[in-house]
Amino acid sequence: MARYHIETYGCTSNRGESRQIERRLRDAGHHRVEGAEAADVAILNTCTVVEKTERNMLRRAEELEDETADLIVTGCMALAQGEEFRDAGVDADVLHWDEVPEAVTNGECPTTTPDAEPILDGVIGILPIARGCMSDCSYCITKKATGKIDSPPVEENVEKARALVHAGAKEIRITGQDTGVYGWDDGERKLHELLDRICDIEGEFRVRVGMANPKGVHGIREELAAVFAENEKIYNFIHAPVQSGSDDVLGDMRRQHQVSEYVEIVETFDEYLDYWTLSTDFIVGFPSEEDEDHAQSMALLRETRPEKINVTRFSKRPGTDAAEMKGLGGQTKKDRSKAMTDLKMDVVAEAYDDMVGETHEVLVVEEGTGDSVKCYDEAYRQVIVQNADDHGVEVGDFVDVEITGHQTVYAFGEPV
Numbered sequence: 001m002a003r004y005h006i007e008t009y010g011c012t013s014n015r016g017e018s019r020q021i022e023r024r025l026r027d028a029g030h031h032r033v034e035g036a037e038a039a040d041v042a043i044l045n046t047c048t049v050v051e052k053t054e055r056n057m058l059r060r061a062e063e064l065e066d067e068t069a070d071l072i073v074t075g076c077m078a079l080a081q082g083e084e085f086r087d088a089g090v091d092a093d094v095l096h097w098d099e100v101p102e103a104v105t106n107g108e109c110p111t112t113t114p115d116a117e118p119i120l121d122g123v124i125g126i127l128p129i130a131r132g133c134m135s136d137c138s139y140c141i142t143k144k145a146t147g148k149i150d151s152p153p154v155e156e157n158v159e160k161a162r163a164l165v166h167a168g169a170k171e172i173r174i175t176g177q178d179t180g181v182y183g184w185d186d187g188e189r190k191l192h193e194l195l196d197r198i199c200d201i202e203g204e205f206r207v208r209v210g211m212a213n214p215k216g217v218h219g220i221r222e223e224l225a226a227v228f229a230e231n232e233k234i235y236n237f238i239h240a241p242v243q244s245g246s247d248d249v250l251g252d253m254r255r256q257h258q259v260s261e262y263v264e265i266v267e268t269f270d271e272y273l274d275y276w277t278l279s280t281d282f283i284v285g286f287p288s289e290e291d292e293d294h295a296q297s298m299a300l301l302r303e304t305r306p307e308k309i310n311v312t313r314f315s316k317r318p319g320t321d322a323a324e325m326k327g328l329g330g331q332t333k334k335d336r337s338k339a340m341t342d343l344k345m346d347v348v349a350e351a352y353d354d355m356v357g358e359t360h361e362v363l364v365v366e367e368g369t370g371d372s373v374k375c376y377d378e379a380y381r382q383v384i385v386q387n388a389d390d391h392g393v394e395v396g397d398f399v400d401v402e403i404t405g406h407q408t409v410y411a412f413g414e415p416v
Contacts, residue, residue: 002030002104005039005068009057010047014075017097018045021074024101036067040315041104044092048077054084061090069315074100076369079407091334093311093341096409098382102281102310118160122366123396125169129157129194133178135213138254139286139314139322142177149178149185158197165203170396171365171376172198173208180216180240189216192223199231204398206363207231208380211239214257214265221265225272236273237380240265241281241310245300246293249286253322259300266304277379279308284340285333286314287325294336301343307351307381308409309344313337345408352406355381359416364388364397375399375413382410391415 036042071092082094183190316323362375401413
């Protein structure tokens, strides 16, 4: 798990975003430290209210870059003027608030505590369906804390989901170290069965499936895609972290899947769903990653064109096998990370640009900055509705919106 340092500047809204980032980081097993020097990653949540503030943000980013292994810049200046950090030569991942927690994980699985129970946070219900995983990734320390998959019965999870809906949940987030292997310990993967049963619960709500490694999904890809296609309550969204486009590197990572299996998952969902979101992760700069391996990762990104991409520079976790491998130079990892991040922004921006002019039904999940609200459409793409009070739009509402524009990693919608 990672040690993180976070600094927040600006308004109450920014502080609220930082609290949400920290909550998700803690839920994933990471812990906060004071001072960037003691951290694996520093997070700078920026403000851009006046020119003097912008200069202060750039200066602080430069200081943090010198103090920590990795730097993530988010917040208002990052979203509105992300190029300023690049132009200033700051080596940082410039990310939207929602992307920060997953970027910190270094490709590791989220960590669920032994007594994890469903949580209702506003209209978002968080449902941990199992603990542990079936993987043994060479770079991941999470496995030491979680062990093998331990799956409660389907009926038990269905009852927990029903309780969340009755308590007011409009979005149920299915979570776990690896949701794709749910039920494997009982001899049969049952994620598709669980989702089908949850969708039978009375009420108007949506279901989002959390991270599912390609190996677990591959064996049930047809069944899973069919359940998605048959149930409007499920967001057409899957997070399948491929981590590398090179089978050689995947072997050294002990990822269990091959690139071809990941591609077959994408092809299957393409066959069943007309409009869906592929989310994936890449680790750049793994110790055994050669130039050709990196080129294969770039090619895979171009080929499958995921709409949500987490790019993480490899960093060693104590006690893992990968920590014993001779690492690549810092500049090599930085260069490869920048190249992939630039490509990522192009791919994601194209996906959101294609949405402009379309009408989508969105679920309003939480308040945003000022008088805006954050929503998700049927493919779990984020849509911001501004002037929400004027439109009479509130958290928990289902609203039809016309997509009027985008800001690379999210769209703007106008109620119709």
